[in-house]
Amino acid sequence: MDFNLTVEQKQAQKLAREFAKKEVAPIIKEADRNQEMPDFILPRLGELGLLGVCIPVKYGGQGMDYITLGVVCEELDYVDISLRTALSVHLALNSMGLLQWGTEEQKQCFLAPQARGQKYGMFALTEPGAGSDVANMRSTARREGDEYVINGEKTWISLATQAHHALWFAKTNPEAGSRGITAFIIKTDHPGVTTAEIHGKLGSRAGSTGWVNCQNVRVPLVHRIGEEGEGFKIAMSCLDNGRYTVGSGCVGTVRALLDTCVKYTRERSAFGAEIGKLQLIQQKIAHMTRNYEIGRLMYLKVGWMKNHGLRNTRETSQLKWFASEAALNSANEAIQIHGAYGYSDEYNVERHMRNARATTIYEGTSEVHQLMQAEYALGYRKDRKLRRELPPYKQKEWQDTQE
Ligand SMILES: Cc1cc2nc3c(=O)[nH]c(=O)nc-3n(C[C@H](O)[C@H](O)[C@H](O)COP(=O)(O)OP(=O)(O)OC[C@H]3O[C@@H](n4cnc5c(N)ncnc54)[C@H](O)[C@@H]3O)c2cc1C
Known part of the structure; x- marks a missing residue:
């Protein structure tokens, strides 16, 4: 596997990053306080093509591969979980389910308008x-x-x-x-x-x-x-896609926390030196770097498996379990690093902590994923072939424009 992102993957990454940082980051604290999803989020995700990023062009999407989906989720969660959750349900749980299980007529009727951002799922x-x-x-x-x-x-x-x-x-x-x-x-x-x-x-x-x-x-x-x-089989296969987006998104949360903590520890002083020099603070930073690197490798592997049409229920469950717990633990440590400031919404670490709390509950609780992993290891659980698998990524076929 090549760990370098392709030109197209980097373009999608930049698009998602700029949208999240320039358009959403400035208003996210207020939206979080108001407990309301800003009206522009879904239409803008649609205009940017992100609501159908890994759906073939002939069904209204951008024809990108599944790694691109993971990369985009990482960028969205970097700013706020609510952006990525919208993509998780609309695209991964609903649209990709239709791509896998829908008839041609259903794909034209429901999937295509969803991939174009005209309808939401x-x-x-x-x-x-x-x-x-x-x-x-x-x-x-x-x-x-x-x-x-x-x-x-x-x-x-x-x-x-x-x-x-x-x-x-x-x-x-x-x-x-x-x-x-x-x-x-x-x-x-x-x-x-x-x-x-x-x-x-x-x-x-x-x-x-x-x-x-x-x-x-x-x-x-x-x-x-x-x-x-x-x-039931359809729901579980949709969850293989949804969990991939939760896992890759949580990697973005960890990266956001790491960046915020590195900046803060270089600025904040205690006992005559910046707190980044304190070894117990360094330990927390080290944990975050580990969480980020492992999580990213895990989602690149799952994205690669999806691109090749390989069954990935076991690996996706492992990714989702690891990355959601890693995001929650990193957020907890980030608050500790920020001291009392971390306990207020002046910094974004408390929002990431409240957000990360959901990721260990939805799309299979951490307990459910632990049971799955143990059952696979013990040989009690095996994946049977489905009547319809998620289609593997084929660049030319997926990017051919609609007649
Ligand atoms: C923000 C948010 C968004 C959501 N979005 C969606 C959505 O779009 N669509 C959707 O369908 N659902 C959604 N959910 C629901 C989510 O998927 C469920 O909350 C989740 O599946 C857990 O179900 P539950 O809350 O009923 O908990 P329960 O299943 O009642 O579990 C309660 C506790 O018991 C534990 N438990 C359960 N069974 C076992 C077991 N066999 N062994 C050990 N422990 C066990 C659980 O791990 C948990 O700790 C969302 C939830 C949240 C918080």
């Missing part, structure tokens, strides 16, 4: 009584002729009040456990769909998180994604 899996235990969901989808009637409530859904399309999971066979789950695309303007924001979150405050309720929502058969009973 969400991923509606979690319910009030079912988070890690997905199979315990209560949402139902009852077939009536050429339609399904959907009922249920989803909570903690990112972009719930912003998105036009929900990738929604419901039971078509409630007795069959995880094998009874089916995936659908639900348009949020369908009669019977209601959404609302959740307020009072610890972090991710400049992002949108809410609940979605479906009451007797009639969805045509052609909006079913995959076959009946394939929903």
Whole structure:
């Protein structure tokens, strides 16, 4: 594997970095305080092509590879988690799921407008009584002729009040456990769909998180994604992509904390010298450099595996577990380095800490990832081939312009 970024990857990195630093960084503290997602974020991510960065051009995207997605996520999280979370749900969890599992008609109908940034997508899996235990969901989808009637409530859904399309999971066979789950695309303007924001979150405050309720929502058969009973597999394969963006994003959080701490420790003095000279402070800085280097290598490897069409559930889970814990630990140490100043929002380290707290919970809690890693190592868990894998990256094919 070549660790150098290509010219195109560097261009995407610069684009994401400049957007985050020039347009978002100046207003992020205020957005975080107001607990509101600024209106311009999603349209600007769309205009810049980032909402479809790794979707083939023929489906409205930029035709870039999966490493580019990781590089972009690192730049977005460097400024604030809410930017990257929008990309995680819209692109990785929803659009890449459609790329993998959708029919040609569904890709043209839902994926293409999402990749162009004309419509936004969400991923509606979690319910009030079912988070890690997905199979315990209560949402139902009852077939009536050429339609399904959907009922249920989803909570903690990112972009719930912003998105036009929900990738929604419901039971078509409630007795069959995880094998009874089916995936659908639900348009949020369908009669019977209601959404609302959740307020009072610890972090991710400049992002949108809410609940979605479906009451007797009639969805045509052609909006079913995959076959009946394939929903659990579809959800887990989408999470392979979402977790990749969480992991690569967390590497950006670590880099932001490292940069802030290096600057502060060179400026702040105690006992007649800059605090960077104190060995116990140096130890914390050293931990951050290690977290950054390991996390970055891990996401480059997973991106490379995705580019080559290799199954990466195990490696992605390891990346997400490591990088989210690394971001949280680095943020905790960064506050300590800043002393009392770290405890206020004068510096951004406390915001990164509140934000990083979510990353060890969503897209599989750290406990769930530890169980997965142990099960793989012990031979209790093996990945079976899916009916449809995420397509490997093929530069020419992906970048060919639409007729
Ligand atoms: C900011 C934010 C955004 C989110 N966005 C989305 C979204 O867009 N779409 C979506 O579908 N969901 C979203 N979620 C929900 C998230 O995915 C769930 O919170 C997560 O899956 C955990 O579920 P839970 O909160 O119900 O916790 P639970 O599953 O109830 O877990 C509670 C505790 O029990 C532990 N636990 C559970 N099972 C086991 C086990 N077998 N062994 C050991 N410990 C266990 C957990 O690790 C945890 O510590 C979001 C959450 C947050 C905080």
